[in-house]
Amino acid sequence: MSGYKLPPNLGDEIGALEALIFKFKAGKISAAELKTHRVPFGVYEQREPDTYMVRIRCAGGSIAVSQLKAVAAIAAQYGVGDLHITSRQELQIHYVKLDDLVTVMRRLKEIGLATRGGGGNTVRNIVVPVDAGIDPDEVFDVTPYALALTDRFIAEPDSWNLPRKFKISFSGSSQDKGYATLSDAGFLAQIKDGRRGFAVYAAGGLGGKPEASHLLLEFIDADKVYPVAKALRNIFWKYGNRHNKHAARLRFLWHTLGEEDFRKCFHEELGAIESAGYLPLEINVPEKGGVLPQGNVPVDPGDGQGFALWQKRCVRSQPQPGFYAVLVPVELGFVGCAATARLAEFLETLGSDEVRLTKDQNFFLRHIPAPALGPLYQVLQADFPAVRKPAIYGSLLSCAGASTCQLGICLSRSLAKALLRMFDTAKLDLDAVGGIKLNISGCPNSCGHHQAADLGFAGKTLRKDGHMLPAYTIFTGAMIHATGTVLAQALGDVPAKALPGVVQAFFAGYISKSGEHASFRAYIQGEGREDLRRILEQHQAVPDFELDKNYYFDWGADKIFSLEGRGAGECSAGKEFTVIVKDLRGVLCPLNFVKTKVELSKLKAGDVLEVWLDDGAPIENVPGSVKAEGHNILSQEKAGTYWKVLIEKK
Amino acid sequence: MELNEAQVERYSRHIILGDVGVEGQAKILAGKVLIIGTGGLGAPVALYLAAAGVGTIGLADGDVVDLSNLQRQVIHFTPDVGRAKVLSAKEKIAAINPDVNVITYQTRVDASNIAGIIKDYDFVVDGTDNFAAKFLINDACVLGGKPFSHGGILRFDGQTLTYVPGHACYRCIFKAPPPPGAVPTCSQAGILGAVAGMLGTIQAAEVLRYLIGRGKLLVDRILIFNALDMKFREVGFKRDPHCPVCGDQPSIKALSDERSAVCGTKFGGCG
Ligand SMILES: [Zn+2]
Numbered sequence: 001m002s003g004y005k006l007p008p009n010l011g012d013e014i015g016a017l018e019a020l021i022f023k024f025k026a027g028k029i030s031a032a033e034l035k036t037h038r039v040p041f042g043v044y045e046q047r048e049p050d051t052y053m054v055r056i057r058c059a060g061g062s063i064a065v066s067q068l069k070a071v072a073a074i075a076a077q078y079g080v081g082d083l084h085i086t087s088r089q090e091l092q093i094h095y096v097k098l099d100d101l102v103t104v105m106r107r108l109k110e111i112g113l114a115t116r117g118g119g120g121n122t123v124r125n126i127v128v129p130v131d132a133g134i135d136p137d138e139v140f141d142v143t144p145y146a147l148a149l150t151d152r153f154i155a156e157p158d159s160w161n162l163p164r165k166f167k168i169s170f171s172g173s174s175q176d177k178g179y180a181t182l183s184d185a186g187f188l189a190q191i192k193d194g195r196r197g198f199a200v201y202a203a204g205g206l207g208g209k210p211e212a213s214h215l216l217l218e219f220i221d222a223d224k225v226y227p228v229a230k231a232l233r234n235i236f237w238k239y240g241n242r243h244n245k246h247a248a249r250l251r252f253l254w255h256t257l258g259e260e261d262f263r264k265c266f267h268e269e270l271g272a273i274e275s276a277g278y279l280p281l282e283i284n285v286p287e288k289g290g291v292l293p294q295g296n297v298p299v300d301p302g303d304g305q306g307f308a309l310w311q312k313r314c315v316r317s318q319p320q321p322g323f324y325a326v327l328v329p330v331e332l333g334f335v336g337c338a339a340t341a342r343l344a345e346f347l348e349t350l351g352s353d354e355v356r357l358t359k360d361q362n363f364f365l366r367h368i369p370a371p372a373l374g375p376l377y378q379v380l381q382a383d384f385p386a387v388r389k390p391a392i393y394g395s396l397l398s399c400a401g402a403s404t405c406q407l408g409i410c411l412s413r414s415l416a417k418a419l420l421r422m423f424d425t426a427k428l429d430l431d432a433v434g435g436i437k438l439n440i441s442g443c444p445n446s447c448g449h450h451q452a453a454d455l456g457f458a459g460k461t462l463r464k465d466g467h468m469l470p471a472y473t474i475f476t477g478a479m480i481h482a483t484g485t486v487l488a489q490a491l492g493d494v495p496a497k498a499l500p501g502v503v504q505a506f507f508a509g510y511i512s513k514s515g516e517h518a519s520f521r522a523y524i525q526g527e528g529r530e531d532l533r534r535i536l537e538q539h540q541a542v543p544d545f546e547l548d549k550n551y552y553f554d555w556g557a558d559k560i561f562s563l564e565g566r567g568a569g570e571c572s573a574g575k576e577f578t579v580i581v582k583d584l585r586g587v588l589c590p591l592n593f594v595k596t597k598v599e600l601s602k603l604k605a606g607d608v609l610e611v612w613l614d615d616g617a618p619i620e621n622v623p624g625s626v627k628a629e630g631h632n633i634l635s636q637e638k639a640g641t642y643w644k645v646l647i648e649k650k
Numbered sequence: 651m652e653l654n655e656a657q658v659e660r661y662s663r664h665i666i667l668g669d670v671g672v673e674g675q676a677k678i679l680a681g682k683v684l685i686i687g688t689g690g691l692g693a694p695v696a697l698y699l700a701a702a703g704v705g706t707i708g709l710a711d712g713d714v715v716d717l718s719n720l721q722r723q724v725i726h727f728t729p730d731v732g733r734a735k736v737l738s739a740k741e742k743i744a745a746i747n748p749d750v751n752v753i754t755y756q757t758r759v760d761a762s763n764i765a766g767i768i769k770d771y772d773f774v775v776d777g778t779d780n781f782a783a784k785f786l787i788n789d790a791c792v793l794g795g796k797p798f799s800h801g802g803i804l805r806f807d808g809q810t811l812t813y814v815p816g817h818a819c820y821r822c823i824f825k826a827p828p829p830p831g832a833v834p835t836c837s838q839a840g841i842l843g844a845v846a847g848m849l850g851t852i853q854a855a856e857v858l859r860y861l862i863g864r865g866k867l868l869v870d871r872i873l874i875f876n877a878l879d880m881k882f883r884e885v886g887f888k889r890d891p892h893c894p895v896c897g898d899q900p901s902i903k904a905l906s907d908e909r910s911a912v913c914g915t916k917f918g919g920c921g
Contacts (some may be wrong), residue, residue, distance in 0.1 A: 553733060594662040601672035629668050 003067070004059040004147050006114055007155035013116065014109065017041055025098075032648045033634035035362065042118015043101060046094065053084075053094045054104055055118030059150035060128045060143045061357045063113075068355050069344035070111045076337035078104050081339055085333040085361040087397060087449060088125045088167075090118065110141050116154060121248075123159040126150050126168045129177035129356045132317045134325055134366055138172030139189040140196055145225055148281035151227055158233065161581070163240030166233060166246035167205060170198075174482035177269050179359075180450060181213045181352060182206060182486040184250040185232045187225060188482050196222040199482065203254035203262070204233055206446035211251045211486035214259070214564030216266065223280035230278075231270040239265060243602060298463050299445045299618050307377050313391050313431065315373060318366065322371060326365040327435075328634040329386035329394025331417055333361030339383030359449070360397045360437070370641075391435030393420065397449060401442030401459070409471045410459030410496055411516055412442035414556025422500040428507050432514045436521065437478070438503075452478045453485040455503070460494060461563065465544040469555065470496035470554040472560045476527045476532060491533060497551045498539040505535045514537045581610045583644050589617050600631065600649050608634065609647045617641045657749070661703055662816035674862035675703065679749070679859040684771040685706035686759055686787060687772070688735040690841065691801045692777030693725035694850030700743040702858055706751045707743060710767055712758035722843030760862040761782065761905040764790045773857055774798035777850070782907060786814070788820040789905055793897045797860060799853045799868075806842050806878035808849035812856050812868040822890040823872065845877050 007475050017037055024034040037047070042055035042186055046293030050504050051624070056071065061460070068091075075083050075093040078100045084092040096104055105115055116621040117123055142533050149168065152158045159166075168185045171178035180186025197219050202212025220228055232250070239257065241248045254262050300491045314327045347355070347365065356364040368376060368530040377387070381429030386393040396419060404464070405502035419438075423430060441448030456475035474487035494502055509531050517533060519524040540550050554561050582599045584592045599609050613619045615638075623645055634646035651874065653661070657679075657918065662679070664670045681704045688711040710915050715730045716724075716740055723735075730738040736754035740743050743752050755767055759778075764786060768774050776782045776808045777786045784800065791798040797814040801844055870889070875882040895902040 592667045597665055598658055598672050
């Protein structure tokens with residue numbers, strides 16, 4: 001497993017960020033300006049002052065064992081002793097101090113990892129199904145394509161200044177486990193006339209106004225992945241909506257242009273890229289399933305029933321005889337650095353070279369030789385308590401929620417913990433439920449992927465007699481498949497405090513008749529939905545505020561529920577803000593100032609506008625006029641023949 | 651409200667102003683202003699408000715254009731003589747700014763119709779030429795809670811004040827129209843045409859500043875000028891608690907038509 005290649009200019013880019021941090025500390029630039037540069041570096045501010053989280057690109061959701069061990073050491077030194085696995089199959093270090101950010105980035109660079117594009121309006125982590133390469137149903141292993149495309153895109157400046165984030169996914173089979181049909185650009189492996197290639201899906205995704213992607217091209221040769229992905233990124237760069245981040249993702253462009261014009265723009269762009277000439281991706285196809293581990297294989301000490309149960313829950317065979325894939329469940333994606341390091345060290349003794357990260361925030365190991373399963377079980381038992389529990393403990397997925405996210409309504413992670421406590425005490429045969437997609441978002445934005453869930457929840461508020469209470473909308477039955485992805489549908493609302501009871505009753509109902517259904521997924525897409533609707537109706541009652549205030553507290557909250565402190569930030573445990581770019585080149589004085597004012601009038605205080613001005617009278621006049629009206633000029637930089645001016649609205 | 655490209659350019663010199671900006675221009679575009687009288691005062695008021703982009707302009711006047719009007723009523727041109735003033739004015743407004751919606755009332759306002767005409771507007775401009783109409787507009791606006799701009803001109807003199815509910819009204823200073831014959835009429839008095847333009851543009855500026863909500867209006871003060879010596883002065887006054895219409899115990903509770911000289915002064919006015 002070779003991993004992705006760092007671009008040659010990464011060191012310079014980190015140096016530039018370091019210079020900005022110095023300027024910020026010297027009071028020469030504002031926090032807002034620093035933010036415009038650090039967010040695209042995958043660095044988000046946390047709610048606690050002067051602490052940041054750093055998101056590490058793990059292309060294909062893959063990280064080398066040696067890298068994982070080093071990241072654990074870095075997180076132990078500069079964080080607070082744990083790592084977080086994200087739903088975009090990356091690793092995150094939390095609570096890094098401002099003074100340590102650049103050191104952390106340089107340490108990561110030394111081991112071949114970058115944070116660039118972890119956040120902001122950038123090409124985000126390019127992902128593949130977690131079992132790519134060992135999935136018996138896959139057409140071929142798509143991992144090398146995600147890695148090679150990452151190599152290209154992270155070296156291109158246009159990947160870092162898009163109207164909004166841009167997500168690219170690959171899938172190896174029509175099961176679409178990588179969500180190619182739920183991405184800005186999705187590639188689904190196909191073989192046609194003996195040639196490798198992909199069906200291309202575009203302009204879909206979760207989040208506000210979620211939508212399944214549209215089939216853009218039925219088949220492209222594998223060597224066209226690069227120009228097709230680039231054409232999609234370029235039309236997004238050129239025509240995407242930079243004014244309203246809530247209507248900016250590529251799927252909105254599909255609708256504003258209309259399908260016909262979208263396709264026309266795409267083909268024009270693709271034609272231009274092809275006629276200019278391009279290098280196809282350099283694909284290093286590993287031997288089927290990667291390099292098999294060698295070295296000293298420990299003997300199997302086993303331990304009876306627990307070991308057998310674990311094998312049933314977490315271990316599955318690979319197409320490569322004698323080797324096994326192992327899911328390491330990590331509750332809510334938080335794992336200690338020491339535990340991670342011990343796991344990495346054990347894997348090193350096996351000669352294993354790669355760990356994958358799952359969408360539901362677990363580790364996924366591959367190529368574990370049969371005799372090593374016992375020792376692995378012993379190692380995991382000590383550090384990963386969920387290995388002794390049913391799969392749902394690992395598959396339960398939650399966004400960060402209102403504890404750290406500015407947009408959050410409900411404390412989704414606390415609800416997740418409440419569900420885990422319910423699982424602990426409810427005496428349900430949870431193995432019958434399996435590792436379903438049980439996904440929680442703290443607000444209607446879909447950071448917790450509730451619209452892709454078997455059973456999903458999205459935070460909202462309800463009111464009773466004028467009192468607000470935390471609640472969730474329940475979604476059921478997403479079907480993700482190449483032949484037509486269907487998002488989970490809203491079923492109804494339930495008070496947050498009643499939700500564990502609803503889930504318990506619903507699971508109990510299914511378990512009592514699980515023999516009648518092929519799987520929980522089949523049940524919930526069929527009669528389960530009506531069963532759930534009935535259960536929901538029985539859990540609607542909210543006690544009067546005066547009689548019982550319990551329902552008016554969110555899970556894990558010590559204050560009565562309110563939306564106080566909710567801002568216009570974003571999800572995933574940080575604050576994000578968008579820079580709107582307005583090209584005013586060729587616009588004369590004073591109309592360029594007028595148009596600057598027009599753009600500023602659409603923003604709220606603290607938002608940032610970037611205007612491009614011609615040299616000469618425009619740059620000599622406009623910034624001064626803007627400043628005279630009380631706005632803050634964050635910077636003005638010459639970019640070739642014109643100027644880029646960053647304005648923070650007063 | 652989002653401005654289109656042409657609007658951004660058309661109103662660019664407003665938008666540049668810190669006190670107007672996009673927000674102020676949006677308020678102007680949403681504004682609804684009624685101009686009563688399309689003569690010496692109404693003409694400049696209508697022209698400037700149309701150019702400024704006031705979204706809806708109402709024009710009330712029952713007269714037709716007379717050759718003697720053209721010396722000062724600059725919205726009407728020679729070929730308009732004999733045509734209804736409101737229609738002549740509406741055409742000019744459309745030519746200046748097609749964005750403006752013009753509503754015409756080809757009638758003389760009186761006690762029976764004024765309340766119905768003013769009710770849909772944000773602001774009323776008095777551009778009439780007689781005391782009876784000026785008191786009627788004052789009373790209707792006080793009773794209807796409408797802000798308005800009073801204007802009067804004669805010979806080389808002009809006066810203007812702005813009423814907003816809660817502040818002094820025209821009757822707080824001038825209790826009642828002078829008796830018929832007590833003042834010279836326009837035909838006796840004459841008017842320097844440019845004086846109409848001077849006062850009308852002051853009234854237009856009051857309207858625009860009211861719409862954008864910036865600056866200090868001519869409220870609780872009256873501006874008086876003499877253009878022969880070109881002297882301006884300002885007299886402050888307060889709401890009179892004994893005012894017959896806006897006082898604490900008003901005697902005027904319904905509208906009626908006053909009888910007075912058609913073209914009164916000092917300053918009935920001479921539209
Ligand atoms: Zn009064």
